[in-house]
Amino acid sequence: AQRVTQPEKLLSVFKGAPVELKCNYSYSGSPELFWYVQYSRQRLQLLLRHISRESIKGFTADLNKGETSFHLKKPFAQEEDSAMYYCALKGQGGGNKLTFGTGTQLKVEL
């Protein structure tokens, strides 16, 4: 079985402060990990995927297989980063279906 855990329901930081949204997963094979973001009153959209090893909007995430983690980081939070963030896992096979974490609400305060 595959599982994604996001321990924090709410994370509040000040503008300019570093951000780290935690994500841990449980999966026996080699997973693909994703971060999705949902801004207020908008649909869910892909932020980044681990296989691309890219930085989007200043966010990065590194897959740590030893710790089974895929934490999302940004060195300096911006007000527009306030949103709901979901970590998701796609296992091998299984028709591309995603397992989502419960999400973390990021609030960036001035």
Add this chain to the structure above:
Amino acid sequence: GAVVSQHPSWVICKSGTSVKIECRSLDFQATTMFWYRQFPKQSLMLMATSNEGSKATYEQGVEKDKFLINHASLTLSTLTVTSAHPEDSSFYICSARDGLLGSHNEQFFGPGTRLTVL
């Protein structure tokens, strides 16, 4: 980018009636669509995977006869909640996967449909 629409955006119905929700991929062909359910302040739970031209694959615990899924074309999948009851009230979200190469397994999400059963 790829756009997925859902209709209606919200619906209120009486207990015992059926409700159909449409999910359309507007600018790409979706060989696979997914239906999720989201309760307030909870995560998205996959209900079923819809493949064009074949029967949907339902997740464990999801009643096939309760949630009818039809994926008759590469741009349209429908979810029908049959004999709806108040406990079916939820936010239903669909996503679609681009069938062409280069999609990197990305799913594009619709805006969701809020169903309220009275």
